[in-house]
Amino acid sequence: MRLRDLLSYEKITLQCHDNPDADALGAAFGLYLYFKSKNADVNIIYGGRNEIQKSNLKLLVEKFRIPVIFCAERDLHFKGLLITVDCQDGEGNVTHFDSDIRGIIDHHQSDFTHNGNKELIDIRPELGSCSTLVWDLLNQEGFDANENIKLSTCLYYGLMTDTGNFVEARHPLDRDMMESLKYDKAFVNQLINSNISLKELEVAGIALIRHVYNRDNRFAMIHAKPCDPNILGLIADFLLQVDVVDTCVVFNETLDGYKLSTRSCIREARADELIEYLTKDIGDGGGHLDKAGGFISKHKYEKLYRDMDIDSYVGMRMNKYFSSYDIVDTADFDINKEGFEKYARRSVTMGMVDLSMIWENGTPVTVRTRAGDVNTRIDGNSFVILDSSGKAYSINREKFLKSYRILNSTYKNDTDYIPTIRNRMTGEMRGLEKFIKPCRSMQQSIVLAKQLDRTVKLFTRWDENGYSIGNKGDYLVARIEDTTDISIVSTGVFKKNYEKI
Numbered sequence: 001m002r003l004r005d006l007l008s009y010e011k012i013t014l015q016c017h018d019n020p021d022a023d024a025l026g027a028a029f030g031l032y033l034y035f036k037s038k039n040a041d042v043n044i045i046y047g048g049r050n051e052i053q054k055s056n057l058k059l060l061v062e063k064f065r066i067p068v069i070f071c072a073e074r075d076l077h078f079k080g081l082l083i084t085v086d087c088q089d090g091e092g093n094v095t096h097f098d099s100d101i102r103g104i105i106d107h108h109q110s111d112f113t114h115n116g117n118k119e120l121i122d123i124r125p126e127l128g129s130c131s132t133l134v135w136d137l138l139n140q141e142g143f144d145a146n147e148n149i150k151l152s153t154c155l156y157y158g159l160m161t162d163t164g165n166f167v168e169a170r171h172p173l174d175r176d177m178m179e180s181l182k183y184d185k186a187f188v189n190q191l192i193n194s195n196i197s198l199k200e201l202e203v204a205g206i207a208l209i210r211h212v213y214n215r216d217n218r219f220a221m222i223h224a225k226p227c228d229p230n231i232l233g234l235i236a237d238f239l240l241q242v243d244v245v246d247t248c249v250v251f252n253e254t255l256d257g258y259k260l261s262t263r264s265c266i267r268e269a270r271a272d273e274l275i276e277y278l279t280k281d282i283g284d285g286g287g288h289l290d291k292a293g294g295f296i297s298k299h300k301y302e303k304l305y306r307d308m309d310i311d312s313y314v315g316m317r318m319n320k321y322f323s324s325y326d327i328v329d330t331a332d333f334d335i336n337k338e339g340f341e342k343y344a345r346r347s348v349t350m351g352m353v354d355l356s357m358i359w360e361n362g363t364p365v366t367v368r369t370r371a372g373d374v375n376t377r378i379d380g381n382s383f384v385i386l387d388s389s390g391k392a393y394s395i396n397r398e399k400f401l402k403s404y405r406i407l408n409s410t411y412k413n414d415t416d417y418i419p420t421i422r423n424r425m426t427g428e429m430r431g432l433e434k435f436i437k438p439c440r441s442m443q444q445s446i447v448l449a450k451q452l453d454r455t456v457k458l459f460t461r462w463d464e465n466g467y468s469i470g471n472k473g474d475y476l477v478a479r480i481e482d483t484t485d486i487s488i489v490s491t492g493v494f495k496k497n498y499e500k501i
């Protein structure tokens with residue numbers, strides 16, 4: 001979708017979901033300002049039973065004069081194009097309004113198939129907020145959100161509240177936006193401090209009293225009454241501070257599903273992995289080692305767990321999680337006893353970047369790809385390699401020239417994010433694409449590998465705190481020169497890159 005292509009419509013209506021939140025308002029406001037700057041006839045609306053009530057949202061709308069109109073009536077027809085923002089028509093929290101033609105700008109997993117005009121639909125469930133999506137669309141049109149502090153603050157606050165304080169902001173675009181927006185810090189602080197109503201304080205209090213504790217696996221869980229999703233995170237943060245609680249999950253029901261928030265303070269269980277386990281096949285989730293959040297779709301839940309209430313389900317999955325894996329710690333793991341076999345690595349095309357081509361020596365930089373960030377400092381010898389899954393690694397010039405050959409073709413990025421490089425001193429960001437050259441490993445490297453028949457958590461010596469997880473079917477791969485250097489390779493990547501010898 002390109003926003004400039006929508007300018008041909010004589011009238012544009014941006015519809016937020018009922019009870020709009022900061023993300024819906026921020027995203028709609030961004031679109032509104034762009035269309036307005038092009039002299040389009042544009043409005044922001046929402047329907048439902050209630051006008052905005054939350055004090056932080058009222059503050060936001062009033063202070064920034066977001067021109068949002070509440071439509072209590074249902075039988076309305078909107079001329080021209082109606083775009084649902086941060087939502088999709090047919091969802092429980094979206095009042096249906098009639099219109100000539102429809103579009104969607106949203107970041108929610110869709111339960112529907114949309115047969116409409118592709119140019120009018122942009123749905124990206126991988127993004128933490130709809131504000132991020134709009135920010136990206138605005139950037140494509142050269143519309144800089146930082147030129148309007150009201151807008152930059154709205155987008156920032158939208159992402160912040162939709163991702164539980166950035167905990168669930170896991171797409172590189174989310175981080176790009178978060179790091180580059182120049183927002184009104186004092187005002188965001190004011191918003192943070194008018195986040196909870198007295199009613200919600202009571203909900204949180206009752207929730208804490210009604211905790212369930214599991215002694216065997218040292219976890220606690222809470223089923224809270226309906227409340228703003230942000231409050232789940234607050235309850236979970238509090239719950240984790242209890243001395244006998246190592247991990248916890250707090251959840252509640254929404255119109256079309258359940259919101260969940262997980263926390264962990266132990267090395268053996270990551271909060272982001274817990275949330276993935278709890279939402280597997282029925283929703284999605286993500287976050288960090290210590291904090292994460294996610295969503296279960298009622299529609300999908302009913303299909304798989306019709307006879308189980310949500311409390312039993314969460315308790316069952318939590319217990320199952322703790323008995324679902326083995327631990328491999330490379331510090332005391334004897335590879336010779338484990339039935340590893342020899343494989344040769346096929347030569348595959350990767351990408352390389354000579355960082356000294358970009359900025360001068362001494363510059364601290366972050367290379368960002370879909371698979372994560374790599375921090376390094378440019379020193380004349382610093383190269384970065386992007387492997388076939390898009391993951392970046394640092395490598396020095398000498399080592400690179402010894403083992404790789406640069407190819408005479410162009411590098412193809414297969415992910416939904418174009419790699420970037422950021423100067424951590426100045427904040428300047430550049431697209432990496434034009435600096436990437438394809439390359440290929442010259443040596444055939446031999447490894448020892450073993451396919452997993454059960455989930456494994458791998459603890460390595462270079463990652464003191466975290467672990468990487470290998471699922472059934474994945475491979476443990478050890479370098480033949482150093483058998484304590486073990487990593488996990490997914491089934492698909494392994495089959496593509498290795499062959500048995």
Ligand SMILES: [Mn+2]
Nearest residue numbers: 023086130162
């Ligand atoms: Mn949202």
